[in-house]
Structure formats: structure tokens, C-alpha cells
Amino acid sequence: xxxxxxxxxxxxxxxxxxxxxxxxxxxxxxxxxxxxxxxxxxxxxxxxxxxxxxxxxxxxxxxxxxxxxxxxxxxxxxxxxxxxxxxxxxxxxxxxxxxxxxxxxxxxxxxxxxxxxxxxxxxxxxxxxxxxxxxxxxxxxxxxxxxxxxxxxxxxxxxxxxxxxxxxxxxxxxxxxxxxxxxxxxxxxxxxxxxxxxxxxxxxxxxxxxxxxxxxxxxxxxxxxxxxxxxxxxxxxxxxxxxxxxxxxxxxxxxxxxxxxxxxxxxxxxxxxxxxxxxxxxxxxxxxxxxxxxxxxxxxxxxxxxxxxxxxxxxxxxxxxxxxxxxxxxxxxxxxxxxxxxxxxxxxxxxxxxxxxxxxxxxxxxxxxxxxxxxxxxxxxxxxxxxxxxxxxxxxxxxxxxxxxxxxxxxxxxxxxxxxxxxxxxxxxxxxxxxxxxxxxxxxxxxxxxxxxxxxxxxxxxxxxxxxxxxxxxxxxxxxxxxxxxxxxxxxxxxxxxxxxxxxxxxxxxxxxxxxxxxxxxxxxxxxxxxxxxxxxxxxxxxxxxxxxxxxxxxxxxxxxxxxxxxxxxxxxxxxxxxxxxxxxxxxxxxxx
Amino acid sequence: xxxxxxxxxxxxxxxxxxxxxxxxxxxxxxxxxxxxxxxxxxxxxxxxxxxxxxxxxxxxxxxxxxxxxxxxxxxxxxxxxxxxxxxxxxxxxxxxxxxxxxxxxxxxxxxxxxxxxxxxxxxxxxxxxxxx
Numbered sequence: 001x002x003x004x005x006x007x008x009x010x011x012x013x014x015x016x017x018x019x020x021x022x023x024x025x026x027x028x029x030x031x032x033x034x035x036x037x038x039x040x041x042x043x044x045x046x047x048x049x050x051x052x053x054x055x056x057x058x059x060x061x062x063x064x065x066x067x068x069x070x071x072x073x074x075x076x077x078x079x080x081x082x083x084x085x086x087x088x089x090x091x092x093x094x095x096x097x098x099x100x101x102x103x104x105x106x107x108x109x110x111x112x113x114x115x116x117x118x119x120x121x122x123x124x125x126x127x128x129x130x131x132x133x134x135x136x137x138x139x140x141x142x143x144x145x146x147x148x149x150x151x152x153x154x155x156x157x158x159x160x161x162x163x164x165x166x167x168x169x170x171x172x173x174x175x176x177x178x179x180x181x182x183x184x185x186x187x188x189x190x191x192x193x194x195x196x197x198x199x200x201x202x203x204x205x206x207x208x209x210x211x212x213x214x215x216x217x218x219x220x221x222x223x224x225x226x227x228x229x230x231x232x233x234x235x236x237x238x239x240x241x242x243x244x245x246x247x248x249x250x251x252x253x254x255x256x257x258x259x260x261x262x263x264x265x266x267x268x269x270x271x272x273x274x275x276x277x278x279x280x281x282x283x284x285x286x287x288x289x290x291x292x293x294x295x296x297x298x299x300x301x302x303x304x305x306x307x308x309x310x311x312x313x314x315x316x317x318x319x320x321x322x323x324x325x326x327x328x329x330x331x332x333x334x335x336x337x338x339x340x341x342x343x344x345x346x347x348x349x350x351x352x353x354x355x356x357x358x359x360x361x362x363x364x365x366x367x368x369x370x371x372x373x374x375x376x377x378x379x380x381x382x383x384x385x386x387x388x389x390x391x392x393x394x395x396x397x398x399x400x401x402x403x404x405x406x407x408x409x410x411x412x413x414x415x416x417x418x419x420x421x422x423x424x425x426x427x428x429x430x431x432x433x434x435x436x437x438x439x440x441x442x443x444x445x446x447x448x449x450x451x452x453x454x455x456x457x458x459x460x461x462x463x464x465x466x467x468x469x470x471x472x473x474x475x476x477x478x479x480x481x482x483x484x485x486x487x488x489x490x491x492x493x494x495x496x497x498x499x500x501x502x503x504x505x506x507x508x509x510x511x512x513x514x515x516x517x518x519x520x521x522x523x524x525x526x527x528x529x530x531x532x533x534x535x536x537x538x539x540x541x542x543x544x545x546x547x548x549x550x551x552x553x554x555x556x557x558x559x560x561x562x563x564x565x566x567x568x569x570x571x572x573x574x575x576x577x578x579x580x581x582x583x584x585x586x587x588x589x590x591x592x593x
Numbered sequence: 594x595x596x597x598x599x600x601x602x603x604x605x606x607x608x609x610x611x612x613x614x615x616x617x618x619x620x621x622x623x624x625x626x627x628x629x630x631x632x633x634x635x636x637x638x639x640x641x642x643x644x645x646x647x648x649x650x651x652x653x654x655x656x657x658x659x660x661x662x663x664x665x666x667x668x669x670x671x672x673x674x675x676x677x678x679x680x681x682x683x684x685x686x687x688x689x690x691x692x693x694x695x696x697x698x699x700x701x702x703x704x705x706x707x708x709x710x711x712x713x714x715x716x717x718x719x720x721x722x723x724x725x
Contacts, residue, residue: 346707347606353708354612358619361712367619376615379608 013128014038014056018048019063019090024113028061031117037124045074052081056179059127064102065091072098075105086127090115161192163252166235223321226307227256227274231266234316243321256319277304277317287324299328340509341394344520348387352380382432389463393522396456397508400529407453407533409583411446414486418451419479422458429466436474443481448583449534457530458488460523461538461576465492468574485536485581491550496572497542499553505540527578536580545571598722601642602626603633603660604678609707613646616711617718630660637670644721645670647701649679661701674721677704 015037017028029039042048051057060078064071075087086108091098094112102110109123162169173190176183182196198218217224223240225233233251241248244259251259256274257266269275273284284304289297301322306314355376358364368376399405412418423437430437465475469492476491497505504510506528509521524538531538543552546562550573556562600622604610607628614624625640627633633645645664649657657677664670702721705714719725 347609349708350606351608351612354609354616354711354714358612358616358711364616364619364711368615372615376612379612383608 013058013124014040015059015061015124016040016042016048016051016057017061018042018045019061021063021113024063024090024115027115027117028120032121032124035121035124048074049077049081052078052085057082057085059086059088059108059124061088061090062107063091064089064098065093072102072105075102075107079106088120088123088127156192156194156197158190158192161190161197163248164194164197220320225251225256225319225321227317227319229278229315231256231274233259240321243323260321273302273304274317274319277306278314281306281308281312281314297325298323299325340520341390344390345387348383348390352383352387355380378428378432381428385429389459389523390520392456393460393520393526396453396526397522397529400526405533407450409448409450409534412449412451412454413444413446414449414454414481414488415441415444415479418455418458419477419488422455422462423477426459426462426466429463430475433466433469434472435466435469438474438476440476440478441481442479443486445481445483447481447486447580449580450530453530453533454580457527457538457578460527461488461490461578464523464576465490465494465574468492468496469494470571483582485579487577487579489575489577491573491575493545493571493573496574497540499542502540502542506538524576527576531578531580534580534583536578538576538578541575541577543573545573550575597623598643598724599623599625599640600718601633601636601640601645603628603630603645603657604648605629606648609648613714616714620715620718622718630657630663633660634663637664642673644674644676644718646676646678646718648707649677649704674702676717676721677701678707678709679704 013036015032017025017039019025019028019041020043025041025043029041032039040051042051048060048062052060062071062074062078071091072089075089078085078087088109088111089102089107090111090113091102092113099110108127111120111123156164158169158172162172165172167175172181175181176185176190176192181192182200183190183192185191217226217235217237220237221239223237223243225236225240228234233254233256236248236251241251244251246259255266257263257272261267266272267275269279271286273286276284283306286302286304288300288302301324303320303322305318305320307316307318309315359368359373359376396405419439419441423439429435462475462477469475473493478487478489480487501510506524507521508525510525524540528538541550541552543550543554543556544562544565544567545551546556546565551559551562600617602610602613602617602624603626604613605628610626610628614626617624625636625642627636633647647657647661649661661675661677664673664675703717705717
């Protein structure tokens with residue numbers, strides 16, 4: 001291999017000499033030209049950079065003393081542009097400091113002026129050899145060693161390159177031979193570096209639309225394939241391969257339905273966007289549900305864009321696959337939330353509208369007595385409260401999910417600023433259901449917590465007890481406060497909580513079919529969220545009333561005597577217990593998990 | 594005042610039942626209420642209402658659609674007009690068929706969006722019962 005390079009080196013090596021000393025330039029040009037090197041002289045830094053950037057340069061001879069600024073400072077910049085370019089530094093400054101500085105930057109050879117031409121020629125010869133070897137080193141080592149996957153992508157043979165560029169092998173070989181294309185020859189074969197090919201494409205694309213198209217396809221995030229009239233895939237980009245998880249050689253020339261649907265027959269013309277695009281000659285969009293290897297649903301938008309020939313006939317169709325699963329999921333959730341709230345609000349507004357419109361209706365209102373009128377107003381007020389609670393709870397749970405809720409803790413008198421005001425606020429609800437609230441308060445220490453949030457938690461728990469409590473019964477509230485924190489428990493007689501739902505009841509939007517009671521499944525969830533923000537807990541207990549005493553399911557089912565009682569005949573209860581430890585002064589926490 | 598007409602009101606929202614019952618009773622109708630499809634079917638065995646007002650989105654055992662289909666299939670109740678209450682924005686009866694997921698959907702006599710004004714409800718009820 002070295003032989004090949006030796007043979008061609010004198011002819012092709014291009015050297016750029018950067019020196020402001022015209023005498024040196026003259027000497028070098030003459031002497032190296034005789035040796036067969038092609039020498040370009042530059043006197044300005046900008047021109048040197050231009051040449052390195054745009055032309056094939058094999059070696060750079062840089063006079064590090066040629067500039068006002070110290071020339072060796074240019075070396076890192078040159079290396080950034082072309083890391084493989086060997087640099088021969090020349091200088092009239094024979095100080096050790098200079099030599100050290102130049103060598104620190106890493107040059108191939110450092111020569112003193114006046115130049116020893118014999119030494120220079122030897123240096124150039126070796127530099128050129130290394131330049132060539134370095135440039136093609138990846139190819140050589142890759143072909144010799146076991147094929148590594150990342151390399152496989154990088155290095156292409158003639159066939160692969162011709163597929164990517166969509167030109168014949170013959171043309172490609174011709175271009176490579178003429179040196180118009182970055183390629184290297186090992187033995188009789190040509191090899192191409194993928195990135196270099198695309199870079200070349202980018203530069204030469206202006207006059208060649210077909211290649212430009214290939215490049216655009218490759219830069220797209222979406223999977224894109226070109227399908228011909230027989231529904232065979234002519235070309236595709238890497239994203240398409242990735243989306244379908246198939247190697248390139250198994251796709252090109254294959255029927256699109258075999259690749260994308262793994263089906264042996266084409267899809268119905270009416271449902272296939274590609275066939276529709278061929279037929280109608282305009283872009284067609286559709287949605288497909290694909291399943292990945294884990295069985296997960298993937299919602300894919302498929303856009304088929306017709307490519308027309310000069311006569312206006314559709315010759316090919318560009319198929320674009322976009323995985324929109326995330327957007328579909330979000331959309332689905334948003335739809336659900338919107339419908340949920342529309343339905344819940346309308347439902348809650350139902351009795352309000354009915355009551356108020358009856359009260360303002362001239363004919364109807366005359367027939368309604370004072371007692372009935374008050375009942376109707378109270379009922380409307382309660383419904384409005386429900387609506388307000390629903391909106392408030394949703395906002396808090398939404399903020400909690402986005403971790404945008406803040407918890408400002410300060411010393412709070414739980415009894416007087418939370419417990420009693422909440423009971424006052426809910427009085428219309430108790431009144432409507434003719435329920436009695438029994439309160440028991442132990443201790444009176446202040447607790448560090450967020451008073452506003454805690455009020456919401458209390459309100460939600462009590463609201464829940466009222467909603468699911470039996471009319472005319474009592475709600476028993478016990479508040480115990482001490483230096484460690486507080487415990488708030490609410491017990492009500494009613495439909496209770498099924499034994500297997502005691503934990504689920506705190507889930508967001510948890511709802512259990514309960515006759516005649518509308519709930520959004522947010523109140524208890526929000527209460528739990530607030531408890532967790534305070535490092536506290538909330539739990540549910542449920543069971544039966546035995547001789548006016550609450551007996552939990554666990555206690556009930558282990559007692560043989562009690563088990564004999566028919567469940568239908570006993571009253572049920574539910575109890576919610578909120579336990580909050582006192583926070584530390586000045587310590588606030590934000591967000592919940 | 595209208596002659597004695599019996600209305601069966603089916604809705605799982607207790608507050609709505611109370612309010613609507615009051616409005617209908619004050620308008621001179623006799624109202625029976627039930628909160629589930631099961632209860633409604635049981636009640637229909639003993640009474641024959643002149644009109645059934647039915648909520649479409651009941652959360653209990655049967656949806657309003659299922660119940661309505663059952664009523665319209667049964668020769669005994671087939672002739673009883675049904676006024677459907679919805680909390681879903683449905684403007685055309687055709688969409689209703691697809692919402693019910695049934696091509697052969699037998700349209701109800703009328704339907705009203707919730708929330709509804711008292712006098713609008715009474716007007717529609719009167720129209721269905723052919724009361725001037």
C-alpha cells in the first residue's frame with residue numbers, strides 16, 4: 001500500500017507555504033517544484049485559511065515568525081479546521097522559548113532559517129506519507145479488523161455509495177478517479193466516508209437536485225420513503241429504517257406494505273394514503289396505529305405526497321411517517337378532561353338552573369311557598385358550592401401535578417382558623433341533608449403548616465362525609481392537637497367505602513358508582529396531596545355500626561358472632577383520618593411527589 | 594291547568610330530581626321519580642306514565658341509552674314518549690345514533706340539553722303531551 005502512495009506522492013502532494021519573506025518563498029517554490037510538489041504561496045492568514053478550508057492541502061509550511069502576532073497561535077485554529085494536516089513550522093527565531101512554544105502546539109517538524117533544503121525535503125516526504133496514511137487510516141484498519149457497527153455506517157463501498165447518491169457505479173468510479181469526489185482506493189476497490197460524501201453533496205448540490213433531495217431526506221427527523229407506482233420502495237432515509245427497525249438492504253426494492261405492515265397483500269386503495277396519493281395526485285394524510293415489539297400502541301401520522309413528472313403524472317409518492325403518540329396521548333387526556341368538566345358542570349348546573357328559573361318564573365313562583373323557596377335557594381347554594389369546589393380542587397391537583405404549588409408554613413391555630421371556619425362554611429350542606437356535626441377538640445397548640453391548604457383539606461374531607469353520609473345522621477369530628485402535630489378524624493354513617501377500595505379512593509378521579517351522588521373524584525385526592533406536602537398522611541377506615549359503635553371490616557370479619565349478622569341489615573360507616581406532623585419554623589416546601 | 598298526566602322522571606342526580614319534580618308538580622303534573630334503570634323498569638310494571646323523562650348519562654347500572662332502547666323494544670312501553678336529558682352537547686338526532694353506538698337507533702321523541710330552564714322544560718313536556 002505504501003508503494004502506491006510513494007508512486008503518486010510527487011505528482012499530487014499539494015503544499016501551502018505561508019511566509020511574508022519573499023526570498024524564502026521563492027526558494028521553496030523553486031526547489032520543491034523540481035521535486036514534483038505543487039506549491040501555493042500565501043502571504044496573508046485569511047488566504048491560508050481559505051485554502052485549507054476549500055482546497056485539498058496535504059502539507060502546510062508555516063513561518064511562525066512571519067506575523068506581527070506570534071504565528072504559532074494560528075496552529076490550534078488550523079488544527080480545528082483540518083486535524084490531519086501535517087504542519088511544518090519554520091522560523092528565524094532560534095530561541096529555546098520559541099521552539100518550546102511551537103512544539104507545544106504540536107507540529108510535524110520545526111526547521112530553522114536559513115532552511116536546509118535536504119532536511120526540508122525529507123520532512124516533506126514523511127509528512128506527506130503520514131498525511132495520506134492518516135486520511136485513510138480508518139478505512140484500512142476497519143477493513144482489516146473485525147467490522148465494528150459504528151464503522152459500518154461510516155465507511156461505504158462503491159455499491160453502497162452509489163445507492164446513497166443515487167448515481168450509477170460507473171459514474172461514481174469516474175468521479176472518484178478524477179478526484180472530484182472524496183474517495184480512496186485500496187487495491188482495486190474504492191471506499192467512501194459517509195460524512196465526507198454528504199459534505200461533498202452539500203457543496204455540489206446546487207446543480208444537482210436529485211442528490212440535494214437525498215440529502216434533505218437524510219436530515220429529516222421523520223421517516224421518509226419514496227415509493228414507486230408498483231408500491232416498491234425506491235429510496236428512504238435513516239429515520240425510516242429506524243422507525244421500522246429494518247436494515248437498508250431489506251427495504252430498497254421491497255413492497256412498502258411488506259415493510260411497513262408486514263403484510264403480503266397491498267392495503268385497500270381507499271384506506272392506503274400512498275395509493276390515494278397516486279390516484280388523486282394531491283397530498284393525503286391518514287393515521288395508522290402500529291405496534292412496537294413491546295406491544296405498545298404507536299399513533300403514526302402518514303402523509304403521502306405525490307411527486308409528478310413533467311407531464312403532470314404522479315411518478316412516485318413520498319411517504320412521511322411521523323410518530324405522534326405523545327401528542328395523541330396528550331390530546332386524548334385533554335379531551336377527556338374537557339368532556340369530564342363539561343359534563344360535571346352541566347350536571348351541577350342542572351338543579352341550580354331549574355330552581356332559580358322556577359323562582360323567577362311569574363306563574364310558577366306564585367305557587368311556591370316561603371318554606372319551599374328557601375329549600376330551593378339552599379339547594380342551589382349547595383350546588384354552587386359543589387361547582388366551586390370542583391374548580392378549586394381541579395386547579396390544585398393540576399398545580400400539584402406540575403409541581404407549581406407552594407406550601408407556606410407558619411404557626412396556625414388549627415381549631416380557630418381552620419376547623420371551626422370550615423364547619424361554618426359547610427353549614428348549608430349539613431343543613432340541606434339535615435346532618436348534625438359533633439365536634440370534639442383536644443389540645444390547643446399551634447401547628448406549623450400552610451393554613452390555606454389545610455383549610456381545603458379539612459373542607460374536602462368534611463364535604464365527602466356530607467356527600468356520602470345518610471340524611472339525618474351525625475358526623476363525628478375529632479381534632480387532637482399537640483406539640484407533635486395534629487390528627488383530624490371524620491366519621492360518618494352512610495354508604496361507607498368498599499373494603500377493597502380503601503386505598504384507591506385517594507386516586508385522582510377515583511369514583512365509585514354511588515346512587516344519587518355526584519362526585520368528581522378529586523376532593524380526597526387533593527386532601528392526600530396536601531397531607532403529603534406536610535409530610536403527613538391520610539387514611540380511610542370503613543366498616544359497620546354494631547350497637548352504635550363503629551367496627552372496622554377487619555374487626556368485623558374476624559369476629560365469628562358478628563359475621564353471622566347479615567351485612568345488608570347493618571349500617572355502614574366511613575372514617576377519614578388526617579395526621580399532620582408540625583413542620584419546622586421557616587421551613588417551606590414546594591411541590592409534591 | 595293540564596289534565597292529570599303522569600310523568601316518570603329518571604335521573605341519578607338527587608338534587609336535580611327534587612328541583613324538577615317541584616317544577617313539574619307546580620305545573621300540574623303528577624311526578625314519579627326513580628334514580629336507576631332497574632328502579633325504572635320495576636316501576637313500569639305497575640304504572641303506565643304518559644311521558645318518561647330520562648337522563649342519558651346515568652352512572653349506575655344502565656346508561657340512559659340502554660334503558661331507552663329497552664323501553665322502545667318493549668311493546669308495552671313502546672308508545673310512551675321519551676324526553677331525553679343530556680349533558681353532552683348534541684344538536685342533531687343523527688349524531689345521537691352514533692353516540693349511542695347503534696345504527697338502528699330508534700329516535701326518542703325529544704331531547705333537551707342540561708342545564709335547562711324550568712319553563713322550557715314545561716313547554717316541551719306540554720308539547721309532547723299535546724297540552725295547549
